[in-house]
Amino acid sequence: MMSQWQGTLTGLRAAWRREISAYFATPLAYVFVAIFLLVLGVFxxxxxxFFDTGAADLGPFFYWHPWLFMMFMPALAMRLWSEETSQGTAELLLALPVSLPGLVIGKLLAAWTVAALALALTVPWWIAVNILGPADNAAIAVTYMMSLIMAGAYLAIGAAVSALTRSAVLAFVIGVLVAFILTAAGWPLVSGAVADLLGPSAGDAIAQFSFLTHFETAQRGVLELRGLIFFFGFIALCVALNTLFVSHRRGGAQ
Amino acid sequence: MLDLQHLRKSFGDHIAVADLSFHLDKGEVLGFLGQNGAGKSTTMRMVAGVLEPDGGDAQINGHSITSARREAQSQIGYLPEGAPLYRDMTPVTFLRFMADAHGLSRVQRKNAVERVIADARIANVAGKPISALSKGYRRRVGLAAALIHDPAILLLDEPTDGLDPVQKRAVRALVARMAPEKAIVISTHTLDEVPAMCSRVIVIDKGEVVADQTPNALAASQPGGLEEAFIALADTREAVS
Incomplete structure (x- = not known):
C-alpha cells in the first residue's frame, strides 16, 4: 500500500514522463524551442x-525574458489540463491511485523541463559574450537561474488556468492575460500611474506583486532571498489552485 | 469484494443516482443495465473514484472509496465509457505509463505490459500510434490498461461498444478467463452480450435498482426474452413515475 508521499512521487514521476513524451512525440516542443530562440534572438x-552597447554582458538578452515568457510559457502550458478534459483522459487520471498534487507537479515539471531546455540552448550566446570581452559570469549565472525560476512561475499560471477550461486556446488567452497583469504591474508606466492615482505606497505595493520587479534585482546579478520566496511562493500557490480546480471535477464539474 | 451502500449523486437539480446498494462477490460477472441516463456511468465513476458521491459509500475489497480513496482505487481496473486514451502514445508507452502510475517496479512493469498485451491480443499494434488504431483496437488497449495492475475488481463501461463480432468474442473470452479470480461489473447497452458474459444482472432506473437476477431468470420473466423484460421494466417505471 502506497503512503501519501509515495503516492505523490508515483504520480509526479508518471505524469512527468507522460508529458515529456507528449511534448516530444509531436512537433510542439521543437516548434516552441525554435520560435522562442528566434524571437529572443531578434529581440x-x-x-x-546588442553590439551597440559595447558591453560584454547579457543585459539586453535578459531584459526581454519577462515579456517573452509572458507569451511563451502559457503557450507551453495551455494544453496540460485542458486537453485532458477535451479528450476525456482526465477520467483516466482521476481513477489512478495517486495523489492529485503529484500529477499537478509532474505536469508542471515536464513543461518546466522544456523551458529549461530552451534556455539551455541560449548558452552559446553566453559563450559568445565571453569571447567578446571579460564578462561577469557569476552574475550571468544568477540571472539565468532566476530566469528559469521565473519561467516556472509563468508556467504555473498557464497550468492552473488550463485546468479551468477544455479549450487550449482559451487557456492560452487567459494565461497570457493573467501573466501580463503580473508582469506589467512592475512596469514604471503602470506602477507610476497607480502611484499618481492612489498614492506612492499603492504604486509600490502593486509593483511588489510583479514578476518584473523581482527579476530586476536578479538582472543586476544579485540573488535576493525575497525574490526566491516570491517566485517559489507564487508557484506553490498556483499548484494549490491547480489541484483545487482539478479536484473540483470530482464533485461533478466539467 | 464490492459493496455499494446507499450511493447518491446529483448534478444540480438532476438526481443521477438516487439510492443504490448492491454487493458483488469474487467470481461474479455483473451486467449493469439501464436506459440512457439511468445512472450507470455515474455509478461506475463514483466506484472508480472519479466522482465523489453526495452520500453513501462503496467498499472495495474492504477499502472505502470515500475515506481511503487511493487504497480503494488500487483494487480497481476501470475502462471508462469511450475508452479515452492518449492518442500521441503507442499502446506500449501508454501501458508503461499506466504501470508507472500504479507504482509497479521496472521488472513488474515489463511483465505486466507483456501479460496484458497478450491478454488483450494487441501485440500486432503494440508499437503503432494509438491515433492510427481502429476503434476496436483502442478499446482493447483501454481494456489492457485496466488490467495492468491485476486488479481484484474490474469496472468496464461499454467494453464491446464498436467492436466487430470477432473482437467481441475475444473480449467475452477474456472476461470468462478472468471471472473466477475477480469481481467484474460490465455496463452495457447490448443486451445480447449479457447472457454470454454475465452471471448476474442488475437493472437500474433513475439511480435505483429495479431488478437483480440471473440473466436467464430475467429473460424468462417475459415471453420475448431479455429485451422484452428490459422494455417491460422500463415501461413499468415510466407508468409509475
Whole structure:
C-alpha cells in the first residue's frame, strides 16, 4: 500500500514522463524551442542593438525574458489540463491511485523541463559574450537561474488556468492575460500611474506583486532571498489552485 | 469484494443516482443495465473514484472509496465509457505509463505490459500510434490498461461498444478467463452480450435498482426474452413515475 508521499512521487514521476513524451512525440516542443530562440534572438541582437552597447554582458538578452515568457510559457502550458478534459483522459487520471498534487507537479515539471531546455540552448550566446570581452559570469549565472525560476512561475499560471477550461486556446488567452497583469504591474508606466492615482505606497505595493520587479534585482546579478520566496511562493500557490480546480471535477464539474 | 451502500449523486437539480446498494462477490460477472441516463456511468465513476458521491459509500475489497480513496482505487481496473486514451502514445508507452502510475517496479512493469498485451491480443499494434488504431483496437488497449495492475475488481463501461463480432468474442473470452479470480461489473447497452458474459444482472432506473437476477431468470420473466423484460421494466417505471 502506497503512503501519501509515495503516492505523490508515483504520480509526479508518471505524469512527468507522460508529458515529456507528449511534448516530444509531436512537433510542439521543437516548434516552441525554435520560435522562442528566434524571437529572443531578434529581440536581443536586433531590437536591443546588442553590439551597440559595447558591453560584454547579457543585459539586453535578459531584459526581454519577462515579456517573452509572458507569451511563451502559457503557450507551453495551455494544453496540460485542458486537453485532458477535451479528450476525456482526465477520467483516466482521476481513477489512478495517486495523489492529485503529484500529477499537478509532474505536469508542471515536464513543461518546466522544456523551458529549461530552451534556455539551455541560449548558452552559446553566453559563450559568445565571453569571447567578446571579460564578462561577469557569476552574475550571468544568477540571472539565468532566476530566469528559469521565473519561467516556472509563468508556467504555473498557464497550468492552473488550463485546468479551468477544455479549450487550449482559451487557456492560452487567459494565461497570457493573467501573466501580463503580473508582469506589467512592475512596469514604471503602470506602477507610476497607480502611484499618481492612489498614492506612492499603492504604486509600490502593486509593483511588489510583479514578476518584473523581482527579476530586476536578479538582472543586476544579485540573488535576493525575497525574490526566491516570491517566485517559489507564487508557484506553490498556483499548484494549490491547480489541484483545487482539478479536484473540483470530482464533485461533478466539467 | 464490492459493496455499494446507499450511493447518491446529483448534478444540480438532476438526481443521477438516487439510492443504490448492491454487493458483488469474487467470481461474479455483473451486467449493469439501464436506459440512457439511468445512472450507470455515474455509478461506475463514483466506484472508480472519479466522482465523489453526495452520500453513501462503496467498499472495495474492504477499502472505502470515500475515506481511503487511493487504497480503494488500487483494487480497481476501470475502462471508462469511450475508452479515452492518449492518442500521441503507442499502446506500449501508454501501458508503461499506466504501470508507472500504479507504482509497479521496472521488472513488474515489463511483465505486466507483456501479460496484458497478450491478454488483450494487441501485440500486432503494440508499437503503432494509438491515433492510427481502429476503434476496436483502442478499446482493447483501454481494456489492457485496466488490467495492468491485476486488479481484484474490474469496472468496464461499454467494453464491446464498436467492436466487430470477432473482437467481441475475444473480449467475452477474456472476461470468462478472468471471472473466477475477480469481481467484474460490465455496463452495457447490448443486451445480447449479457447472457454470454454475465452471471448476474442488475437493472437500474433513475439511480435505483429495479431488478437483480440471473440473466436467464430475467429473460424468462417475459415471453420475448431479455429485451422484452428490459422494455417491460422500463415501461413499468415510466407508468409509475
Amino acid at each position: 536581443t541582437w536586433d531590437l536591443s542593438r
